[in-house]
Amino acid sequence: MAAVLTGGILLLLGMGLAIGGVWLAALGGSWFYLLAALGFLVTAGLLIKRHGAALWVYAVVVIITLLWALWEVGLDWWALLPRCSLVVLIGLWLLTPWVTRSLGTPATSRAPASAATSRFWPGFDSRSMAPLAAVLVVSAVVALASLFTDPHAVQGQLPDAVARSAHEADAHGDEAQQVEGSADGEWHAYGRTGFGQRYSPLDEITPDNVGELEVLWTFNTGDMRGPGDPIETTYQVTPLKVDDTLYLCTPHSLVIALDADDGSERWRFDPQSPQDINRQHQTCRGVSYHPGSDESADADEMHCARRIFMPTADARLLALDAESGRACVGFGDDGAIDLSANMPNYRPGFYYSTSPPVVTQELVIIGGAINDNVTTDNTSGVIRAYDVQSGELVWNWDPRNPExxxxxxxxxxxxxxxxxxxxxxxxxxxxxxxxxxMGNQPPDQWGVERDEFTGRFASSIVALNLADGRVEWVFQTVHHDLWDYDVSSQPSLIDLSMPEGDVPALVAPTKQGDLFVLNRETGEPILPVVEEEVSQATQLPDVAHPTQPASALSLEPAPLQEAAMWGLTLFDQLACRIAFRQLNYEGRYTPPSTNGTLVYPGNFGVFNWGGIAVDPERQVAFTTPGYLAFVSRLIPRDDDYSLHVSMDSPGPGINENFGAPYAVELMPFMSPIDLPCQQPPWGMVAGADLRTGEVVWQHRNGTVRDLAPLPLPFKLGVPDLGGPVMTAGGVAFMSGTLDYYVRAYDVTTGEQLWEDRLPAGGQATPMTYRNSQGKQVLVVVAGGHGSLGTKAGDAIIAYALPE
Incomplete structure (x- = not known):
């Protein structure tokens, strides 16, 4: 009876594979699924007839499946598993006594069976089982070998501190002292200093002792995601540490000062920023600090000598006294600047700043976020510089009126x-x-009406003169961007020791995976950049740029092929293969289309706002590339007011592109059971030598514990959102993976050294400082990310080595 029931199940499975296999083959895809369906159907028929030849036929199915899988993906466990697991499990079931005892003729009428066979598989000749058993043993050996093989890993060691001449060492030391402007144990700007390196010279925590880290204190802000918030309500802050105080902000624009020793609250300021469902983002990545001067103290009667600058969700720039949290009344209008001033087409909720401004000795410089892909009738993306004391506007740079x-x-x-x-x-x-x-000009996927200045400055690194805001140089990372490939990461500044001597460099990570290493004086590439020919298959009358820049230092993923499609079973993998064949895809920079375009890397980016960390002594980068494909589909608009893609989403109408001829559907490329259609890894850690452009090591990072239906800690490698930090102790930290952990890594090899479970998603960049007892402290924010679906929270967690 078991053989007949099994045959019925195989008949249904084979029919399903046959339908999908014919579809895929008609699209020009693999014929394997059709062949596998034939094998399932023949096996099913023989089982229903209770014929022992079913095991021989199924043995052929198993060996063909194994050979096909090895040909497509080699010894890659997580790619082999979905191709072979169902086939192997069925094979194991076919060898059980419940199936075999009813197959063929009694053993007594045939050649004698072994005693073992007679005991465990009574009534069946073991010779009929041998081929299937043998190929299953071979499959087990291959599976075991693949468990100890990772074709995606790169093994190597980053160099130690770069050897410099005495002259270069002195010059480097002088410049580091001038630029960093803060003691070793401080963290005065988002990336620690204006250089944006996310590197600390602290070295108490090392690869040898990092495993001993324990929680020193925890602070809960009380600011939680709630009703009426936009979907993308997130906690992305990196706190500052100045003297004995930590300064941070929350998603709803609260500013909080904490005691750096015990995490107790010193003050908080609530700017009373109203809720607005029209905001695409409800977040704050950080505040900025100005140390003050004698002149500033005299001007404000000793109040606000040291200032904290905070951009709010309702488009204001606040200046607060670092000591008390009170508004600096001499700045702007009673301590605030209205960033909506002089802005065309301004609508509340459509423009605000989510990132901390740049603060220099004399200026506070701020840009702003505009809701993506809502309308062509947006306000301006102007960047403005204000006097750090008075709030008076000093200069403004508008990318469409740059002079x-x-x-x-x-x-x-x-x-x-x-x-x-x-x-x-x-x-x-x-x-x-x-x-x-710089970001792109909305709408991201339609560029017909862009002017010459947009064509020059969008998706670029732009260097402006601090004194007057005039353009010094421009380096464009994407020409005529149709993929939402904003330059989303803070550039990191570092002096590189090259054969010609020290060179002032800028490292710009991009969503498409390139790390452009430029001379920050001139904008000229230090590592080679070439223009590569790309797809021209645009939706007329738009025209794609014929070439795109590509850096010699890149963590761009390999182009997708059908063999890279993935799923937990043959069936969802087959569905992904069919979807892949139906979409437009000609590699990176395939233009969007009404048919649907596969965008890889997706607009989530290989690198996003978290950026990278660079070590100025070793002259290396610690990076956390992520790999998720997206699908972009242009939807012809009937008019400028109807909803085409956001009917079920509260808010301003993201991706409607009012005023353009097309709305756009944007979504991750997912299987029918809501898993990525591309095979893992989806997230890595990688170490690169910035002088040579070599990616020296690369490893999978993160588990699916908090992504899968069951909390299984399988290390497939998952994406992250939130940057890393490096230290002089040779340890890097990150917490942004989509599982809820903070992790430590050996910078030299990339080996994971330590991890600790977080109470919520850690989609923020950690920081580290020295407290008053001289201990090095690591701070991690666990608040979650709304659009990624990670658990919300409000925790600030400090770690330190035990006494």
Missing amino acids: ATDPIADDEFYVANSPNMWSIASVDEDLGMVYLP
């Missing part, structure tokens, strides 16, 4: 719908330049 940098008149407006800078800028005060990571 007019003098402060705008009160009755004038900036140019509408210009590219914006929503991420974090870097600054070199000695060179007198601020470096802007």
